[in-house]
Amino acid sequence: MSTAARPVVLLVEDEDQVRHLLITVLRSHGFEVLPAASGEEAVALAQASRIDVLLSDIVLPKMDGFRTAVLVRALAPHAPTVFMSGYVNQASASGVDPEVAAAVLKKPFPMAVLIERIRSVLA
Numbered sequence: 001m002s003t004a005a006r007p008v009v010l011l012v013e014d015e016d017q018v019r020h021l022l023i024t025v026l027r028s029h030g031f032e033v034l035p036a037a038s039g040e041e042a043v044a045l046a047q048a049s050r051i052d053v054l055l056s057d058i059v060l061p062k063m064d065g066f067r068t069a070v071l072v073r074a075l076a077p078h079a080p081t082v083f084m085s086g087y088v089n090q091a092s093a094s095g096v097d098p099e100v101a102a103a104v105l106k107k108p109f110p111m112a113v114l115i116e117r118i119r120s121v122l123a
Contacts, residue, residue, distance in 0.1 A: 007053065008032045010042055010053070010079075011033050012042040012056040016037070038063070039056075042068050053080055056082075065083055080122070082103075
C-alpha cells in the first residue's frame with residue numbers, strides 16, 4: 001500500500017507519553033499520523049495537510065478538543081472526529097450533545113477498541 005493511500009489521522013494529545021504510544025499503535029495499524037500537542041498545532045496541521053479523521057483528547061490547554069474539532073472540520077469537513085478523554089464526566093457536564101459524550105473513548109481504553117472506532121468512522 002502506498003503512503004498516499006494510507007488514511008491520515010490528525011492526533012491531538014497533550015500528554016507526551018500518551019501521544020507517542022498512540023502514534024506507535026496507529027502507525028502499526030497502517031495509518032499515517034500527524035501528531036499535535038495542542039489544538040492550535042492541530043489547526044495548523046489541518047491547514048497544511050490532508051486529514052481523513054481527527055482523533056482528539058477533549059481536555060487540552062488553551063483550546064479544548066471540542067473547539068479544536070470545530071476549527072479542523074471547517075478545514076476538512078469530510079473528516080469525522082473521534083474524541084477521547086480521561087474526564088468523561090466533564091464532557092457530559094459541558095453541554096455537549098449526549099450522543100457525542102456517550103461516544104467518547106474513555107481513557108484508558110484498549111487499543112483494539114481505538115483502531116475499531118477509527119476504522120468504523122472511516123467506513
